[in-house]
Amino acid sequence: MIPYGRQNICDADINAVIETLRSDFLTQGPQVPNFESKIAQYCEAKFAVATSNATASLHLACLALGVGKGDIVWTSPISFVASSNCALYCGAEVDFVDVEINTGLMSVTALENKLKQAAEEKRLPKVVIPVHLTGQSCDMARISKLAETFNFKVIEDASHAIGSAYKSSPVGNCEYSDICVFSFHPVKIITTGEGGISTTNSNEIAQKLRQLRSHGVVRDPLALSSEEEGAWYYEQHELGFNFRLTDLQAALGASQLTRLDEFVSKRNLLASRYHELLSELPLSPLEIQEDNYSSYHLFIIRLNNRSIRRKTFDTLKANGVGVNVHYIPIYWQPFYREKGFSKGYCPNAESFYNSIITLPLFPDLTVQEQDQVVKLLRNCL
Numbered sequence: 001m002i003p004y005g006r007q008n009i010c011d012a013d014i015n016a017v018i019e020t021l022r023s024d025f026l027t028q029g030p031q032v033p034n035f036e037s038k039i040a041q042y043c044e045a046k047f048a049v050a051t052s053n054a055t056a057s058l059h060l061a062c063l064a065l066g067v068g069k070g071d072i073v074w075t076s077p078i079s080f081v082a083s084s085n086c087a088l089y090c091g092a093e094v095d096f097v098d099v100e101i102n103t104g105l106m107s108v109t110a111l112e113n114k115l116k117q118a119a120e121e122k123r124l125p126k127v128v129i130p131v132h133l134t135g136q137s138c139d140m141a142r143i144s145k146l147a148e149t150f151n152f153k154v155i156e157d158a159s160h161a162i163g164s165a166y167k168s169s170p171v172g173n174c175e176y177s178d179i180c181v182f183s184f185h186p187v188k189i190i191t192t193g194e195g196g197i198s199t200t201n202s203n204e205i206a207q208k209l210r211q212l213r214s215h216g217v218v219r220d221p222l223a224l225s226s227e228e229e230g231a232w233y234y235e236q237h238e239l240g241f242n243f244r245l246t247d248l249q250a251a252l253g254a255s256q257l258t259r260l261d262e263f264v265s266k267r268n269l270l271a272s273r274y275h276e277l278l279s280e281l282p283l284s285p286l287e288i289q290e291d292n293y294s295s296y297h298l299f300i301i302r303l304n305n306r307s308i309r310r311k312t313f314d315t316l317k318a319n320g321v322g323v324n325v326h327y328i329p330i331y332w333q334p335f336y337r338e339k340g341f342s343k344g345y346c347p348n349a350e351s352f353y354n355s356i357i358t359l360p361l362f363p364d365l366t367v368q369e370q371d372q373v374v375k376l377l378r379n380c381l
């Protein structure tokens with residue numbers, strides 16, 4: 001089976017983990033801060049705070065921006081459920097903004113219209129979470145203008161998008177957002193096994209994220225509320241979690257990071273090869289907008305209709321191609337339907353969903369494997 005995505009692990013990665021295993025710290029040692037500062041530097045952000053996974057990072061990002069009961073968070077329906085679950089963890093409500101059909105990204109026009117209506121109803125969101133589907137950044141400049149006008153905060157769900165660029169700057173620099181979240185799950189661009197990270201330019205937010213990922217506990221003498229008892233002393237200031245990344249994972253991440261640019265250019269090379277090979281077939285790959293360099297976490301094609309999609313998917317799968325579908329509209333999930341969402345809520349997201357297939361794309365995909373995928377597609381269509 002050719003999978004739709006696969007990690008690349010080399011000897012240097014393995015040695016980095018072994019070295020950490022032989023060191024004094026398996027967790028809470030020097031590897032996590034080292035990885036964080038390398039990610040911050042790569043993304044041109046001031047701070048980076050690593051956690052056990054991107055879902056935890058999204059959860060803490062919402063908490064750090066004060067999301068709680070009575071608040072509303074908006075995200076894209078074409079994403080993994082974690083993009084919206086994070087708001088529910090905080091006791092907030094979730095709502096969805098429809099997408100552009102040619103990219104699957106949150107439609108800024110739909111966002112603007114929904115904001116105008118919400119302003120009239122006095123139900124504006126506290127936070128909007130645009131999702132950089134497949135690694136292509138949403139139109140963050142326009143979203144951040146709306147954030148100013150309508151007074152909401154922005155968390156980028158950039159789980160797919162480490163190594164991407166928007167307006168010639170790295171995604172994650174938080175020029176147009178408060179917090180940007182990346183995932184290091186093995187199918188994503190670089191991996192720590194499980195892992196996530198938030199970048200931000202706010203010292204206050206970074207402190208809050210660090211505190212929340214480790215039980216809400218404070219050790220900095222300047223931050224303690226009562227007089228210091230001794231070097232052992234710490235205080236719990238709020239209800240936090242254990243959402244820490246381990247040093248073993250961070251060592252792997254730092255080693256992977258040295259090959260990030262290589263991975264992304266390989267993905268781009270294979271993606272442009274798909275574009276060429278598929279150009280004559282009755283399908284359309286997602287469009288890349290101006291000012292974007294995509295990490296190409298996923299290569300998604302759109303077919304003409306639901307039944308062709310089904311037939312094509314089944315044929316590829318039966319012939320050893322690990323195709324997938326990214327994503328089922330979140331509010332179609334039974335859990336979300338119980339909250340009152342019904343089919344038809346975001347028409348573009350639904351017709352997008354009905355037409356898509358994710359083809360295999362990862363740095364070690366061979367051209368022979370790619371040709372095999374294309375050949376099967378050609379026979380199908």
Ligand SMILES: *Cc1c(COP(=O)(O)O)cnc(C)c1O
Pocket residue numbers: 053054055056079080082083131157159160183184185194195196
């Ligand atoms: C993978 C993913 C997540 C969750 O990442 P984890 O690290 O697995 O928790 C969130 N949002 C999107 C869009 C993702 O693809």
